[in-house]
Amino acid sequence: MIAFLPFLAVVLALLGAVHWYVWRRLVRDVTAPGGAARRAGTAVVVALPLFSVAALASGRADAPFWFQRAVAWPGFLWLALLLYVVLALLVGEAVRPVLHRVLARRAAAEPVAVAVSAPAPVPTAVSVPASVPEGEPEQESEGAAGAAVEAGPVAGAGVSRRLFVSRVVGGAAVAVAAGTVANGAYGVLRGPRVKRVTVPLAKLPRAAHGYRIAVVSDIHLGPILGRAHSQRIVDAINATQPDLIAVVGDLVDGTVENLGPAAEPLAGLRARHGSFFVTGNHEYFSGADAWVDHVRELGMRPLRNERLEIAAGFDLAGVDDVAGESEGQGPDFVRALGDRDRSRAAVLLAHQPVVIDDAVRHGVDLQLSGHTHGGQLWPGNLLAELANPTVAGLERYGDTQLYVSRGAGAWGPPVRVGAPSDITLVQLASKQA
Template sequence: MIVLVVLMVLLAVAVVGAAHWYVWRRLVRDTTADGSGWRRAGTALAVLMPVLAVGALAVGRSGAPFLLQRVLAWPGYLWLAVLLYLLLALAVGEVVRPLLRRLLARRASGAEPVPPAGRDLPETDEASGSVATATVTVPSRRLFVARVVGGAAGAAALGTVGYGTYGVLRGPRVKRVTVPLAKLPRAAHGFRIAVVSDIHLGPILGRSHAQRVVDTINATNPDLIAVVGDLVDGSVKDLGPAAEPLAGLQARHGSFFVTGNHEYYSGAAAWVAHVRELGLHPLENDRVEIAGFDLAGVNDVGGESEGHGPDFDKALGDRDPARASVLLAHQPIVIDDAVSHGVDLQLSGHTHGGQLWPGNLVARLSNPTVAGLERYGDTQLYVSRGAGAWGPPVRVDAPSDITVIELASRQA
């Protein structure tokens, strides 16, 4: 087992090293002169940024001082997002590069010859008629193409990450989805559940982010609020003040919470106790009767290692099957259990909708639904993209959301 872990670590280091070498080669070595200040500065950044990124990842799980986590998080995590889109843009550049060289060569074949780079050219002094020698630096075609492609790749990556960061810091937008439930009584028609998941309070997204989420939810005037896991990335000691705005959540039937996998990285028992102090009602493999339906919640599968995983029999086993049921479960992968227990609607998060394109393609490999509403037998599954972000505070083609689910009775 230890050998396997070591091999995985070495493989990860090799992949990260190769990615940074490739970026350095295309953006630094190919675009600058040997020994120039630009090359030295670019090389220094190519060494520093991966160190910051690894540092940000390492201190978050090592219990390092929270101040150190905050110092490393912004540059380290943002660089990971920039690196992703640099690699994608440079990959496109590999296709464009030979085409651009060919185009320049074709244009040059019909023009006057251009002196080689750095050659001395004769100049005539108009006043004296004497001939002087001047050095004119003409970039080679290869260098010109390297700079154009590298500059375009850098602009595309920075622009993409900048816009994706703005989307996260701006806060989630509200989505409204109507879900008909066959067993829902007419009296509960139009019941509104505000679903929020993956807020991810941590060293980057703090109290102001929590306040934006609360304000957005309260503005929808929901009947019930469901916080579906991954509220935090850190301990109650470090993030308790950041979570305080949650005490301001307002809904006629209250606010409910279930754990996500990140709670089990952060001290789940302490967070369950803390959210209860803030006025939320944790559903730990439990359920409550709401007007017209049963609301159940199960622990995240991440709690299985601590003996606190999901228990569907405890949460749903002895309920009246004639009543409509809504299940809060952080990860969509438990949908089969929901179907077997006759759940009408499961509300989940976890996927972030992929967060960083093309992450949605990867998320599809391990999740039945990445985002939105889908049906599995008689059970409907709704997956929120979440209100925050993990790692890089960036979202690309996966905007953050808070969803207002309006339950509809077929008897209405």
């Protein structure tokens, strides 16, 4: 815990700096000091991160589920909005001086309108205090007036330009960020689209040619995505009429007590050879053993470091997620694959792509994984690439192919940008066909 404190301090300092920057550009630079707009904007910038902290901490703290749901929407959506507001404002920093120059040149090019009027009457007498030499006040008055004429329009125009540019850049940043987040949220709440991928396997028998596996990962039932989300997924999977369904981890973000009703539609999954489940890292945050028992009640078969022979002519194996190692329940490839007949094709269900090296060593032909979300929020894919061998799609590692789904839900913000959710229908192809 003590070693974690410096990291926590750095994170909090970074969040504070980011929110100060947002407040400066979207509140201070565009509102009048002491005005109602500035007070309201400051309150919003202070309150929203508190919702975010509450949303992130409430699940781990086992807060009442009603409270988790109350803080999840504003807290998580603010995190997504904050990301794209900051990115847009940073782009705006490059645009800001260009706008200033354009407006300054336009102002300089405009003709100066000179008003012509009747000459003012010339005073016949000037009253001068006796203590002041004659002519000095007149010179001072003329100089002050000249300075006012020079400073007034220039300073006034300068302030006006700064305020105008700040409002244009800030407004554009908010509009772009809000549009991006709204579109990304719509994509998640609409439900995943079905992708179709054909994977040839050298050892797959002719009888299994065309065998269809519906792969779904990272459903992430929780305070935001609930029963309607799981029903959409069930309907989409069943419409593909798969031979087998593989749920490859991160089904939930919460306990069976809170999310059991949300998971009930999964009992409606239908496939000729059944539905199978392996744990993901989020199951170990939510009570993995309880969820394994519950998915069994829903009609899915958990594969916990075990293997079975599919009648079509290949082996199906599943391993626990690496997050289970802290509980003595990590992946055991020897137990799942050690004594199998390597002349048969083997398909492995493993939540995280990082175990691909173990799959290669044990002669797996195809590994089906999730976990990455495809990055979920661009440019998160760049970070995901640093931690995973494959972020999304099909790639080959030696004699083993790895397919990584982008997932059917979302963790944290119910938003996806540049990484649309998916369910994948993997069709196996025999080279003997």
